Amino acid sequence: MSDIQNFLQTRRSVPLKQMLEPAPSDTQLQEILQIAARVPDHGRMCPWYFIIIKGEQRAELGQKLKDIYIAQNPQAEDKEISLEEGRFMRAPLCVAVVSRIKKGKHPQWEQILSAGAVCMNLCHAANAHGFATNWLTEWCAYDTEFKKVLGVDEPDNIAGFIYIGTSAEKPAERERPELNEISSVWSNGVILATGDKYGNTLEEWPKTGFSIKKNPLK
Ligand SMILES: Cc1cc2nc3c(=O)[nH]c(=O)nc-3n(C[C@H](O)[C@H](O)[C@H](O)COP(=O)(O)O)c2cc1C
Numbered sequence: 001m002s003d004i005q006n007f008l009q010t011r012r013s014v015p016l017k018q019m020l021e022p023a024p025s026d027t028q029l030q031e032i033l034q035i036a037a038r039v040p041d042h043g044r045m046c047p048w049y050f051i052i053i054k055g056e057q058r059a060e061l062g063q064k065l066k067d068i069y070i071a072q073n074p075q076a077e078d079k080e081i082s083l084e085e086g087r088f089m090r091a092p093l094c095v096a097v098v099s100r101i102k103k104g105k106h107p108q109w110e111q112i113l114s115a116g117a118v119c120m121n122l123c124h125a126a127n128a129h130g131f132a133t134n135w136l137t138e139w140c141a142y143d144t145e146f147k148k149v150l151g152v153d154e155p156d157n158i159a160g161f162i163y164i165g166t167s168a169e170k171p172a173e174r175e176r177p178e179l180n181e182i183s184s185v186w187s188n189g190v191i192l193a194t195g196d197k198y199g200n201t202l203e204e205w206p207k208t209g210f211s212i213k214k215n216p217l218k
Contacts, residue, residue, distance in 0.1 A: 007127070007128065011123075011124070011127060012170075012171045012173070012174070013123075013133060013134040013135065013171070014132035014133065014134055014165075014167040014171050015134065015171065016090040016091055016134055016136075016163055017090075018132070018167050018168070018169055018171070019090060019091040019092070019132055019134070019163060019165035019166070019167060020092075020165055020166050020167065020168060021092045021165065021166060022092060022165075022166055023054065023091075023092035023093035023131070023164060023165060023166075024093065024126065024129060024131055024164060028129050029052070029093070031125070031129070032122065032125040032126050032129060032164075033050055033095070033122070033125075035121060035122075035124075035125035035128075036050075036095075036097075036118050036119075036121045036122035036125050037118065037121075038121065039114055039117040039118050039121050040114060040117060041114045042106045042107075042110045042111075042114070043104055043105070043106035045102045045104060045106060045111060045114075046102075047099060047100050047101055047102050047111035047112075047114055047115060048097060048098060048099050048100060048114065048115040048118050048159065049097075049098050049100060050095050050096065050097060050098070051095070051096040051098060051150060051151065051152070052093070052094075052095055053088050053093070053094040053095070053096065053161075054092070054093045054094070058088035058089050058094070059085075059088075059089060061088050061149070061150070062084065062085045062086055062087055062088050062089060063085065064146075064149045065084045065085070065087055065088075065140055065146060065149070066081055066084045066085040068084075068143065068145045068146055068149070069081065069084040071145075087138075087140065090163065091134070091163035091164060091165040092164070092165045092166075093163070093164045093165065094161050094162065094163050094164065095122060095161070095162045095164065096150060096152070096158055096160075096161050096162075097115060097118050097119045097122060097158070097159045097160050097161075097162060098115075098152055098156050098157065098158055098159065099111070099112055099115035099156060099157045099158075099159045100153070100155075100156045101155070112157075112159075115157075115159040116159055116160075118159070119135050119159050119160040119162060120135075122162050123135055123162060126162070126164045130166075131164050131165065131166060132164070132165055132166055132167035133162055133163065133164050134162070134163045135160045135161075135162050135163075136160065136161050136163060137158065137160055137161065138161070141158035141160070141161065142158075
């Protein structure tokens, strides 16, 4: 098996409680983000951008997240409050990948998918540089007040917070879907039975119609 096959076949997220220093250097991070941005993107719309959360700003952002949490949960217990305060301290670096749907003839859905591809590519790129990753959203990715603090425009959506660090241990394998339960060879009239997939419709599509302010990669 080639190194790249082995890399792809054994990839795993690392739990944040296992995530340690060091983070990628600034140079490594630039390389990682360049790779992350090298994704299929229908119409070359660049419908995503990065926000890097590192160093002391992790604690500063945590303070602001804590304030938002307390305002929304006045009865919050100390344990919950310190979780919010320390949310971005759980790894030495975090990159928010933000999906921005742009005006144009290319479907919104495809622009969102491209942002997901950026998240995965970012994980792969950081992993290839020897770092551990975990792609999380958690409640704060969906919170309007927190998005403001982060500098995310209201109509944009956080596709993921990619936490990056170093792991001393290799995470254990986890169960994966059986291939024959998620794939079939097309044959006229045959529909793959995939359990409860129906009944799940997208509750809300991101809004569109705003102007493009900047190209975040320039
Ligand atoms: C869009 C997205 C959001 C996610 N958000 C969370 C989250 O908020 N909390 C969580 O525990 N796992 C979350 N996960 C799952 C983890 O990223 C991780 O994939 C999983 O725990 C382990 O799978 P892996 O080892 O195959 O990467 C999310 C995954 C995706 C794709």
